[in-house]
Amino acid sequence: MSYFSDIYKGIKTLLTGMSVTGGYFIRARKGAITQQYPDNRETLKMFDRFRGEVVMPHDADNRHYCTGCQSCEIACPNGSIEIIWDRAVDPETGKKKKKIDKHIYHLSMCTMCGLCIEACPTDAIVWAPNFENSVYDRSALTKVLNQPGSSVLDGIED
Amino acid sequence: MTDQQAQNKIKTEEYFINMGPQHPAAHGVLRLILTIDGEIIKNVEPDLGYIHRSIEKMCERDSYQQIVHLTDRMDYLSSHINNEAVCLTVEKGLEIEVSDRVKVIRTIIDELTRIASHCLWWGVMGMDLGALTSYFYAFRDREMINDIFEETCGARLTMNYNVPGGLMFDIHPNFVKRTKDFITHFKTKIPEYDRLLTGNVIFQKRTKGVGILTKEDAISFGVSGPTARASGFSSDVRKHHPYSAYDRVNFKEILFTEGDTFARYQVRMMELWESISIIEQLIDNIPEGETKAATKAVIKLPKGEFYQRVETARGELGVYINSTGNKNPYRVKFRSPGFSNLSVLNHISKDVLIGDLVATMASFDFVIPDIDR
Numbered sequence: 183m184s185y186f187s188d189i190y191k192g193i194k195t196l197l198t199g200m201s202v203t204g205g206y207f208i209r210a211r212k213g214a215i216t217q218q219y220p221d222n223r224e225t226l227k228m229f230d231r232f233r234g235e236v237v238m239p240h241d242a243d244n245r246h247y248c249t250g251c252q253s254c255e256i257a258c259p260n261g262s263i264e265i266i267w268d269r270a271v272d273p274e275t276g277k278k279k280k281k282i283d284k285h286i287y288h289l290s291m292c293t294m295c296g297l298c299i300e301a302c303p304t305d306a307i308v309w310a311p312n313f314e315n316s317v318y319d320r321s322a323l324t325k326v327l328n329q330p331g332s333s334v335l336d337g338i339e340d
Numbered sequence: 341m342t343d344q345q346a347q348n349k350i351k352t353e354e355y356f357i358n359m360g361p362q363h364p365a366a367h368g369v370l371r372l373i374l375t376i377d378g379e380i381i382k383n384v385e386p387d388l389g390y391i392h393r394s395i396e397k398m399c400e401r402d403s404y405q406q407i408v409h410l411t412d413r414m415d416y417l418s419s420h421i422n423n424e425a426v427c428l429t430v431e432k433g434l435e436i437e438v439s440d441r442v443k444v445i446r447t448i449i450d451e452l453t454r455i456a457s458h459c460l461w462w463g464v465m466g467m468d469l470g471a472l473t474s475y476f477y478a479f480r481d482r483e484m485i486n487d488i489f490e491e492t493c494g495a496r497l498t499m500n501y502n503v504p505g506g507l508m509f510d511i512h513p514n515f516v517k518r519t520k521d522f523i524t525h526f527k528t529k530i531p532e533y534d535r536l537l538t539g540n541v542i543f544q545k546r547t548k549g550v551g552i553l554t555k556e557d558a559i560s561f562g563v564s565g566p567t568a569r570a571s572g573f574s575s576d577v578r579k580h581h582p583y584s585a586y587d588r589v590n591f592k593e594i595l596f597t598e599g600d601t602f603a604r605y606q607v608r609m610m611e612l613w614e615s616i617s618i619i620e621q622l623i624d625n626i627p628e629g630e631t632k633a634a635t636k637a638v639i640k641l642p643k644g645e646f647y648q649r650v651e652t653a654r655g656e657l658g659v660y661i662n663s664t665g666n667k668n669p670y671r672v673k674f675r676s677p678g679f680s681n682l683s684v685l686n687h688i689s690k691d692v693l694i695g696d697l698v699a700t701m702a703s704f705d706f707v708i709p710d711i712d713r
Contacts, residue, residue, distance in 0.1 A: 191541065192541035195539045195540050195541045195544075196540065196541065196542075198535050198539060198540075199535060199536045199537070199539075199540050201535070202532055202535050202536045203473055203536070215480055215483065229487075229490050229491040229494075229512075230491075230512075231490075231491065231492070231493070231494040231509075231512065232490060232494055232495075233494040233495050257405070257406075259402055259406035259409060259410070293409060293498070294494075294495060294498070294500075295406075295408075295409035295412075295498075295500045296494060296500060296508060297405060297406065297409070297500075300503070300508060309494065
């Protein structure tokens with residue numbers, strides 16, 4: 183007798199499970215959460231704090247906020263940031279002043295930990311919400327963050 | 341010739357077979373060397389090292405702030421809890437008391453992490469036992485938690501939101517609303533999980549009485565977490581050694597005595613409700629306060645040894661730091677839950693079928709980078 187009741191109970195549990203999936207089958211359009219990437223590129227918006235890659239914002243006059251203090255280079259756990267710096271002579275005072283020549287960022291080594299951006303005293307580098315990082319050559323992921331011919335905004339060091 | 345005589349004439353031989361390192365039921369690069377006789381398992385020998393990255397050695401190179409992000413890559417499903425473990429150890433060494441706000445936010449995100457981890461486990465456990473639907477349902481709900489993390493921390497999995505002394509930045513204004521939305525949504529989904537999988541006759545037949553771990557074995561092998569609690573071993577660090585805000589919330593420690601695969605399943609399913617209850621107690625009154633205690637730019641721990649343990653989604657994680665007073669630790673050791681839990685696998689898998697081993701492994705919820713580090 184328990185043989186038949188086992189069969190009955192077994193089929194009942196299977197039908198209980200199928201009622202869940204069947205419910206979704208009927209309401210398929212309502213509950214769909216799949217994003218149609220890359221067709222939805224125009225509407226796809228990342229969150230403000232999303233860590234995609236490190237960028238250095240420049241203003242209209244091609245100036246940035248980086249003083250070359252190398253805090254980010256020291257804070258980086260895996261050597262993703264290299265700063266090549268130089269000393270420039272200030273034409274007014276004649277004093278020598280540190281300035282960056284190249285702010286090199288190896289996106290291929292970055293673990294997106296955010297320690298460099300936390301360490302930056304002048305907010306010269308920020309996160310950008312770009313996540314489409316696939317390239318054909320690895321060297322394309324080594325980026326120079328400061329634009330050519332750019333200079334540091336006056337008064338940032340003080 | 342009777343059947344018995346015929347069987348005596350047929351000789352069987354034991355042979356080796358590799359399960360993994362690329363086996364779909366092994367959750368990563370775990371290689372099990374099985375000694376089997378027919379389909380009966382005689383010995384299980386885990387072979388580790390396929391994803392060893394020497395995280396403990398790298399910690400000796402890095403400063404205390406930099407160690408935190410490496411622990412994301414150990415047990416990646418409870419990355420926030422790992423981060424917190426390191427931060428608590430460093431804070432213990434520096435004798436910093438973090439603000440109440442930090443404690444509460446850390447606890448809420450801990451529990452969200454636990455729900456996300458158990459969600460993934462539930463989906464994968466169903467998939468291991470042949471129920472593919474559970475995988476998609478679990479990932480749908482886990483996605484909402486990932487969105488909460490992405491909005492507040494900036495990353496979905498390897499969050500690195502903790503720093504020694506507090507949090508990297510304050511929570512996002514939407515955090516509370518999103519978390520409440522998720523809880524309302526998720527409360528309707530757990531009964532659905534139960535209807536779909538828990539009561540299923542095939543699932544029950546494959547899990548009940550399979551892979552029985554006794555309480556004595558659990559204690560002597562150092563098993564912790566939900567796996568140990570299914571055997572009746574009360575081992576919840578949150579309960580016995582409360583850290584962060586766990587001393588101000590009410591929650592039950594789920595204990596079962598059966599010790600089989602189904603008991604381990606039930607412990608995790610009931611822990612989902614407990615995690616929800618913890619979040620509900622804290623989410624409405626997150627105290628005001630600073631999010632980061634003042635620390636020096638170069639943290640130097642005083643000379644000595646520091647140890648702190650936390651409860652991750654898989655069990656007890658211990659962080660041991662030996663400092664000589666420099667800016668780098670002299671030695672860092674992680675006592676990871678996965679490694680100890682794996683050690684008992686051979687003991688409980690003797691003379692069972694391969695299919696039962698898959699069910700047992702699914703219920704242990706291994707994360708291989710946590711075992712190898």
